[in-house]
Amino acid sequence: MGGGARAGAGTGGAGAHAGAGTGxAHAGARTSDAGTHTGTxxxxxNPHAGAGAGxAHAGAGTGGAGAHAGAxxxxxNPHxxxxxxxxANALADYLRAQATEFLRALRRHRESGxxxxxxxxxxxxxxxxxxxxxxxxxxxxxxxxxxxxxxTLHTFQPLLDASWAEEMRPxxxxxxxxxxxxxxxxxxxxxxxxxxxxxxxxxxxxxxxPVGRTTAATTATTATVPTGVPAPARPxxxxxGSLTVGAAKAGALLDRQLTLARTRAHSTxxxxxxxxxxxxxxxxxxxxxxxxxxxxxxxxxxxxxAPETTPCDLRPLxxxxxxxxxxxxxxxxxxxxxxxxxxxxxxHGLSPDPAPHPQxxxxxxxxxxxxxxxxxxxxxxxxxxADAGDPGDVVDVRLLAAGEALDRHRDASExxxxxxxxxxxxxxxxxxxxxxxxxxxxxxxxxxxxxxxxQHSWRKEPIRLP
Amino acid sequence: MGGGARAGAGTGGAGAHAGAGTGxAHAGARTSDAGTHTGTxxxxxNPHAGAGAGxAHAGAGTGGAGAHAGAxxxxxNPHxxxxxxxxANALADYLRAQATEFLRALRRHRESGxxxxxxxxxxxxxxxxxxxxxxxxxxxxxxxxxxxxxxTLHTFQPLLDASWAEEMRPxxxxxxxxxxxxxxxxxxxxxxxxxxxxxxxxxxxxxxxPVGRTTAATTATTATVPTGVPAPARPxxxxxGSLTVGAAKAGALLDRQLTLARTRAHSTxxxxxxxxxxxxxxxxxxxxxxxxxxxxxxxxxxxxxAPETTPCDLRPLxxxxxxxxxxxxxxxxxxxxxxxxxxxxxxHGLSPDPAPHPQxxxxxxxxxxxxxxxxxxxxxxxxxxADAGDPGDVVDVRLLAAGEALDRHRDASExxxxxxxxxxxxxxxxxxxxxxxxxxxxxxxxxxxxxxxxQHSWRKEPIRLP
Numbered sequence: 001m002g003g004g005a006r007a008g009a010g011t012g013g014a015g016a017h018a019g020a021g022t023g024x025a026h027a028g029a030r031t032s033d034a035g036t037h038t039g040t041x042x043x044x045x046n047p048h049a050g051a052g053a054g055x056a057h058a059g060a061g062t063g064g065a066g067a068h069a070g071a072x073x074x075x076x077n078p079h080x081x082x083x084x085x086x087x088a089n090a091l092a093d094y095l096r097a098q099a100t101e102f103l104r105a106l107r108r109h110r111e112s113g114x115x116x117x118x119x120x121x122x123x124x125x126x127x128x129x130x131x132x133x134x135x136x137x138x139x140x141x142x143x144x145x146x147x148x149x150x151x152t153l154h155t156f157q158p159l160l161d162a163s164w165a166e167e168m169r170p171x172x173x174x175x176x177x178x179x180x181x182x183x184x185x186x187x188x189x190x191x192x193x194x195x196x197x198x199x200x201x202x203x204x205x206x207x208x209x210p211v212g213r214t215t216a217a218t219t220a221t222t223a224t225v226p227t228g229v230p231a232p233a234r235p236x237x238x239x240x241g242s243l244t245v246g247a248a249k250a251g252a253l254l255d256r257q258l259t260l261a262r263t264r265a266h267s268t269x270x271x272x273x274x275x276x277x278x279x280x281x282x283x284x285x286x287x288x289x290x291x292x293x294x295x296x297x298x299x300x301x302x303x304x305x306a307p308e309t310t311p312c313d314l315r316p317l318x319x320x321x322x323x324x325x326x327x328x329x330x331x332x333x334x335x336x337x338x339x340x341x342x343x344x345x346x347x348h349g350l351s352p353d354p355a356p357h358p359q360x361x362x363x364x365x366x367x368x369x370x371x372x373x374x375x376x377x378x379x380x381x382x383x384x385x386a387d388a389g390d391p392g393d394v395v396d397v398r399l400l401a402a403g404e405a406l407d408r409h410r411d412a413s414e415x416x417x418x419x420x421x422x423x424x425x426x427x428x429x430x431x432x433x434x435x436x437x438x439x440x441x442x443x444x445x446x447x448x449x450x451x452x453x454x455q456h457s458w459r460k461e462p463i464r465l466p
Numbered sequence: 467m468g469g470g471a472r473a474g475a476g477t478g479g480a481g482a483h484a485g486a487g488t489g490x491a492h493a494g495a496r497t498s499d500a501g502t503h504t505g506t507x508x509x510x511x512n513p514h515a516g517a518g519a520g521x522a523h524a525g526a527g528t529g530g531a532g533a534h535a536g537a538x539x540x541x542x543n544p545h546x547x548x549x550x551x552x553x554a555n556a557l558a559d560y561l562r563a564q565a566t567e568f569l570r571a572l573r574r575h576r577e578s579g580x581x582x583x584x585x586x587x588x589x590x591x592x593x594x595x596x597x598x599x600x601x602x603x604x605x606x607x608x609x610x611x612x613x614x615x616x617x618t619l620h621t622f623q624p625l626l627d628a629s630w631a632e633e634m635r636p637x638x639x640x641x642x643x644x645x646x647x648x649x650x651x652x653x654x655x656x657x658x659x660x661x662x663x664x665x666x667x668x669x670x671x672x673x674x675x676p677v678g679r680t681t682a683a684t685t686a687t688t689a690t691v692p693t694g695v696p697a698p699a700r701p702x703x704x705x706x707g708s709l710t711v712g713a714a715k716a717g718a719l720l721d722r723q724l725t726l727a728r729t730r731a732h733s734t735x736x737x738x739x740x741x742x743x744x745x746x747x748x749x750x751x752x753x754x755x756x757x758x759x760x761x762x763x764x765x766x767x768x769x770x771x772a773p774e775t776t777p778c779d780l781r782p783l784x785x786x787x788x789x790x791x792x793x794x795x796x797x798x799x800x801x802x803x804x805x806x807x808x809x810x811x812x813x814h815g816l817s818p819d820p821a822p823h824p825q826x827x828x829x830x831x832x833x834x835x836x837x838x839x840x841x842x843x844x845x846x847x848x849x850x851x852a853d854a855g856d857p858g859d860v861v862d863v864r865l866l867a868a869g870e871a872l873d874r875h876r877d878a879s880e881x882x883x884x885x886x887x888x889x890x891x892x893x894x895x896x897x898x899x900x901x902x903x904x905x906x907x908x909x910x911x912x913x914x915x916x917x918x919x920x921q922h923s924w925r926k927e928p929i930r931l932p
Contacts, residue, residue, distance in 0.1 A: 198809070201817035247816040340806030341915030343664070349904045350713040351667035423900045433896035434889045437903020438815050445911050449807030 246431030416443035571607035712897030811914035882909035
């Protein structure tokens with residue numbers, strides 16, 4: 001099935017797919033997918049009227065543009081049937097590009113020599129075998145491409161070979177998840193140590209707040225972890241000094257625990273990159289770089305049995321992804337988050353609840369949906385760029401700001417949990433536990449601040465389709 | 467000197483002082499006091515022109531109203547010479563009224579029987595001898611009147627007998643300070659215990675945030691302190707449960723320490739109320755209730771030697787108090803405070819600095835100046851109410867909101883310090899210290915929230931004179 005699907009998909013240009021029939025079937029499918037976006041989609045009344053490919057595209061395009069006319073102000077060209085780009089072919093282009101990125105990153109990773117030492121260092125204590133910066137970049141690019149391929153398979157699955165996509169996605173999720181851990185531990189440690197310095201009133205770290213996960217990446221892995229909090233500005237009295245000792249001890253404890261976790265994650269990542277499971281994924285991605293297994297048959301949910309290849313529009317599926325995001329955002333307590341100092345994030349700061357706060361989960365979910373939405377926009381943007389030549393227009397600054405706020409939310413949430421976890425270490429000094437308590441509360445307030453920042457940027461955002 | 471001054475002040479009505487001369491001397495003095503408020507004060511050009519009392523009042527009234535014309539929109543009647551109320555006589559009325567309140571509260575305190583047991587209970591351990599609610603109210607009324615008399619002496623000192631005022635103020639400050647301590651410890655304990663419950667996700671305290679010091683008073687003194695944090699909603703795993711134990715232990719530790727401090731403060735207050743020092747203060751206040759020692763001579767800073775009794779205007783001195791407040795507010799970091807989640811309040815959360823954060827001091831100072839400004843408005847309002855009959859109009863809601871925010875700022879700052887202090891208790895469990903650290907950070911964020919609330923209410927406020 002998989003081989004046949006790939007063969008059927010082919011690598012033809014825009015005209016090859018745009019000329020195929022069953023445009024009416026697609027128009028009807030679009031209506032059922034995006035029921036609330038019917039708007040001006042006038043072609044849905046006759047699902048099997050046998051209209052040509054051109055008119056089917058025009059109807060779908062108009063429907064999409066009309067439903068989002070209120071928000072789609074910046075793109076300017078609503079693509080009313082003129083562009084043949086936003087079809088499954090554009091999807092194939094996007095997937096091929098990401099697969100190429102994946103293979104390029106993999107080559108860089110192998111050339112950096114990190115793969116050679118896979119069996120050498122490992123869980124044998126915190127050996128501080130910081131990988132070279134080039135390999136860090138390569139692994140990040142690998143994760144980046146894997147995330148995009150996986151997300152695109154999810155959003156546009158109806159256009160792709162079902163069994164192939166279902167087989168591919170968990171493998172990509174496993175890979176990006178495994179590769180993400182090492183960096184997550186490193187940036188978590190950096191965030192916590194920076195916070196400890198900030199809370200100690202130290203000027204050692206000039207930046208008042210750690211920045212997002214992305215920009216902190218290179219420094220996190222190469223930073224030399226301070227063994228002691230810097231000396232206080234004024235001579236401390238003995239009892240006050242013990243708290244400074246507490247901050248230093250808390251930092252050392254976090255350093256020990258998170259460095260150990262990072263080292264283990266590093267070994268796991270190296271093992272994963274050398275495993276046969278990874279090689280199977282890489283082979284599939286290599287195949288993807290040359291040809292994308294588009295769906296051969298029409299959609300099964302229509303009940304139609306037209307077996308020819310369908311030049312489906314990406315917009316309805318992208319709109320559905322956006323709607324899932326909008327629905328999830330609507331379910332968030334945005335009003336509370338928009339009221340500063342609502343003290344919601346720390347409301348379970350001392351509760352016996354498990355470390356990942358249940359109240360954080362909807363925000364994490366929105367973060368994932370926002371990411372899927374962004375990837376869908378990227379896939380569409382490739383199509384639009386081919387049409388209109390404005391690729392940079394799609395990067396919505398406010399969408400980026402909202403995404404960064406949610407990244408910060410996730411990072412702070414996990415850092416707070418790590419501080420709480422460290423405080424459960426047996427036989428720590430009370431001063432250490434006190435510092436960890438302050439640190440935990442500080443990170444939970446950072447969680448609250450990130451929610452405020454998210455609702456702030458989201459409120460300002462006119463949701464637009466490219 | 468004191469006796470003569472009192473005799474010279476008298477208890478005459480409004481007309482008695484309004485008709486007195488030297489209006490021109492006052493107009494000149496007003497200009498020097500409130501240099502930035504000259505505005506339309508046209509009479510300042512001829513300081514010794516010998517104008518009658520009526521015209522001098524008109525000039526001063528117009529000057530005051532003109533300078534604040536942009537803000538004074540609600541009072542409606544700018545008192546252009548028609549009202550003779552805002553002179554030293556109104557000041558005497560206000561002081562007499564506060565002295566009467568003081569004596570009434572003192573009688574209530576003695577009748578409640580709290581004074582009889584002054585020698586009985588005391589520092590012999592945390593005996594939990596909660597005073598009856600009636601006595602709590604009486605002591606609060608006593609403090610309230612003492613604060614107002616002391617503040618009025620400060621603001622309007624140039625109109626009062628200097629040596630008498632200088633002798634009176636420190637005694638009143640000692641009294642209100644001594645009486646305030648017991649309530650402060652009680653409300654601090656209540657605030658911290660409420661925060662511990664809130665942080666544990668407990669619904670035992672329905673109010674999500676402790677309200678102001680004033681409304682929490684009666685519950686604070688009668689609340690039975692819980693000995694354990696309520697059971698968690700779900701069965702806690704052993705290591706998570708230890709943190710709940712930590713919250714309970716932290717609450718018990720704070721309860722022990724602050725109850726002991728409160729008991730001591732209670733004894734000290736009872737001793738103070740039975741001391742000869744207090745009786746001397748009470749005698750002076752009793753004298754004040756019948757006659758106010760206004761200044762006999764003209765102001766020394768004018769260099770004039772006119773020795774007759776002067777019907778001076780209260781407005782310039784009230785405006786000077788308002789200006790001192792405005793200057794202090796200007797010096798605050800309001801821009802930073804207006805940016806939510808600026809993380810400034812906790813910036814020294816783990817530093818070896820002393821417990822009262824240096825950054826809090828300017829805010830505490832503004833709180834005191836705001837209180838002086840409010841008392842000055844009250845003194846003026848009595849005069850205006852006598853003229854126009856609108857006493858309730860003067861209570862500026864936004865001024866009250868700003869004052870409440872600063873009260874909350876002070877309470878949270880002191881509560882955070884108490885949590886940090888408790889964490890320095892030797893041999894406490896790490897879980898206790900952790901809970902205290904979370905609590906400390908929570909209260910420091912409450913400090914930050916109070917600053918945000920203050921700048922919010924202050925920014926909205928058109929500063930007005932009644």
